[in-house]
Amino acid sequence: MPMVQIENLDIVFGNQKMESLRLLDKGLTRPEILARTGDVIGVQNATISVEEGEICVLMGLSGSGKSTLLRAINGLNKVARGRCLVRDGERMVDMAKCDEETLRHMRTNRVSMVFQSFALMPWMTVLENVAFGLEMQGVSKKEREERANKQLKMVGLYDWRDKKPDELSGGMRQRVGLARAFVMDSDILLMDEPFSALDPLIRSQLQDELIELQKRLKKTIIFVSHDLDEALKIGSKIAIMESARIIQEDVPEQIVLNPATEYVEKFVAHTNPLNVLRGNALMTPLAQMAQLDGLFHVSEHLALDIQDGALKGASSHGHDIAISKWEDGMDIENMPENSVVLAPVGISMRDAVEIRYHTKMPMVLQDNGQCAGVLGDHQFYHALLGKHFSRAS
Numbered sequence: 001m002p003m004v005q006i007e008n009l010d011i012v013f014g015n016q017k018m019e020s021l022r023l024l025d026k027g028l029t030r031p032e033i034l035a036r037t038g039d040v041i042g043v044q045n046a047t048i049s050v051e052e053g054e055i056c057v058l059m060g061l062s063g064s065g066k067s068t069l070l071r072a073i074n075g076l077n078k079v080a081r082g083r084c085l086v087r088d089g090e091r092m093v094d095m096a097k098c099d100e101e102t103l104r105h106m107r108t109n110r111v112s113m114v115f116q117s118f119a120l121m122p123w124m125t126v127l128e129n130v131a132f133g134l135e136m137q138g139v140s141k142k143e144r145e146e147r148a149n150k151q152l153k154m155v156g157l158y159d160w161r162d163k164k165p166d167e168l169s170g171g172m173r174q175r176v177g178l179a180r181a182f183v184m185d186s187d188i189l190l191m192d193e194p195f196s197a198l199d200p201l202i203r204s205q206l207q208d209e210l211i212e213l214q215k216r217l218k219k220t221i222i223f224v225s226h227d228l229d230e231a232l233k234i235g236s237k238i239a240i241m242e243s244a245r246i247i248q249e250d251v252p253e254q255i256v257l258n259p260a261t262e263y264v265e266k267f268v269a270h271t272n273p274l275n276v277l278r279g280n281a282l283m284t285p286l287a288q289m290a291q292l293d294g295l296f297h298v299s300e301h302l303a304l305d306i307q308d309g310a311l312k313g314a315s316s317h318g319h320d321i322a323i324s325k326w327e328d329g330m331d332i333e334n335m336p337e338n339s340v341v342l343a344p345v346g347i348s349m350r351d352a353v354e355i356r357y358h359t360k361m362p363m364v365l366q367d368n369g370q371c372a373g374v375l376g377d378h379q380f381y382h383a384l385l386g387k388h389f390s391r392a393s
């Protein structure tokens with residue numbers, strides 16, 4: 001069920017919107033339109049749908065239009081053309097066209113925004129800051145405090161509830177901001193680079209916390225970031241923006257494996273593939289491997305006996321090699337040295353590299369009990385050197 005549905009959305013900043021749209025339709029670029037009309041194209045022809053429970057990350061360089069698109073979702077930016085639909089129970093409300101009362105209802109009950117600077121009120125305590133939005137909703141004092149305290153416990157700041165924001169560190173203030181957004185119990189959270197001002201360790205911790213909170217609370221989150229590693233870590237979907245347009249929208253692994261343009265490829269070249277890639281994207285499929293005397297020769301030192309898709313044995317120069325099995329969640333540290341590991345094709349590259357480190361052997365990946373391919377040093381080197389992807393265009 002889509003929670004947010006954006007259709008052919010254009011946002012223009014300036015005084016000659018009609019003329020700018022006409023030029024846009026004629027195919028003029030953003031800088032050309034700026035030169036002709038003085039207007040800035042904030043978003044151009046954006047279409048994207050975000051499902052319930054999804055974390056969608058809008059990613060791109062500074063000025064690409066991420067915040068402008070995000071702000072349209074709670075009606076903060078005037079839409080020049082197109083629709084920006086947000087779910088309100090059974091109906092979808094067009095935030096670009098609805099009346100003031102509906103807009104207020106949507107902002108109070110359906111969509112919450114978390115900013116980079118959390119704009120906490122310095123004269124209020126942490127608890128009061130978190131409970132403030134509920135007061136606007138008309139929730140009683142007792143319930144406000146109960147709900148705010150519950151959220152503060154969730155972000156680990158219950159003991160700090162009576163402090164003022166300036167008595168907290170930046171990371172803690174950020175957490176107060178998260179608690180304040182979550183306490184509203186809105187279905188949709190809009191987050192504009194909420195962690196970008198933090199140092200890497202705290203940032204990583206808060207990303208983990210956000211993922212955990214989202215798993216428990218099942219919110220729909222639209223998150224702006226200019227950091228692809230962050231996007232790959234938290235996003236269930238990533239939309240990459242360049243010069244006001246969404247140029248690629250896909251699941252994290254596909255962004256890394258099939259960057260649509262050179263712009264995306266440049267981002268991908270600086271990411272850590274360990275966090276994103278999975279065995280099936282990296283392995284050499286069995287069908288592409290040479291067979292000799294009925295054996296699949298992975299290397300000079302390893303031959304596999306695979307019959308009807310099942311791994312029957314492994315050997316090196318005629319000597320048998322042990323085979324062990326690994327499933328998600330199993331201990332990796334105690335995988336036996338010099339054994340060929342049979343693992344699911346969906347194994348993460350991080351786990352696969354760690355298994356390789358302990359066993360010192362290539363591994364065989366299987367899909368539904370059938371051997372699918374082999375993952376060895378060659379495939380790891382390719383992935384680490386960024387040679388695994390092919391550009392779609």
Ligand SMILES: Nc1ncnc2c1ncn2[C@@H]1O[C@H](COP(=O)(O)OP(=O)(O)OP(=O)(O)O)[C@@H](O)[C@H]1O
Pocket residue numbers: 013014040041042060061062063064065066067068069226
């Ligand atoms: N209120 C505004 N008035 C005029 N121009 C604006 C306004 N808001 C944004 N813009 C312009 O729209 C374009 C997109 O800006 P936006 O803030 O959405 O980019 P961004 O991708 O979020 O960048 P950043 O990562 O730096 O925040 C920019 O060229 C910006 O100058």
